[in-house]
Amino acid sequence: MCPGQNLVLLLTSATLAALLEEREVHAVGGFEASRPLPSVLDPFGSSLQLRPAAAD
């Protein structure tokens, strides 16, 4: 078992949280974010785009 597992999960969660403070994630290829996810997803055909978060 990897002893770095919790460190990686903590740092990844903190990184994503910091990113989502300032950016919105939009699907631009492969699937529609507004629809249910397909049962199979091709990671090579899927793209995500970061945009500045809309001001509240």
Ligand code: HEM
């Ligand atoms: C995405 C990041 C990481 C992945 C995917 C990963 C994956 C793995 C895997 C698959 C193993 C083998 C587990 C087994 O033999 O059953 C392993 C072992 C190990 N990992 Fe990681 N690891 C990651 C990050 C880290 C980090 C950040 C550290 C240290 C700070 C670390 C330290 C270790 C050590 C020391 C072992 C050997 C454990 C042993 O054989 O007793 N890993 N890791």
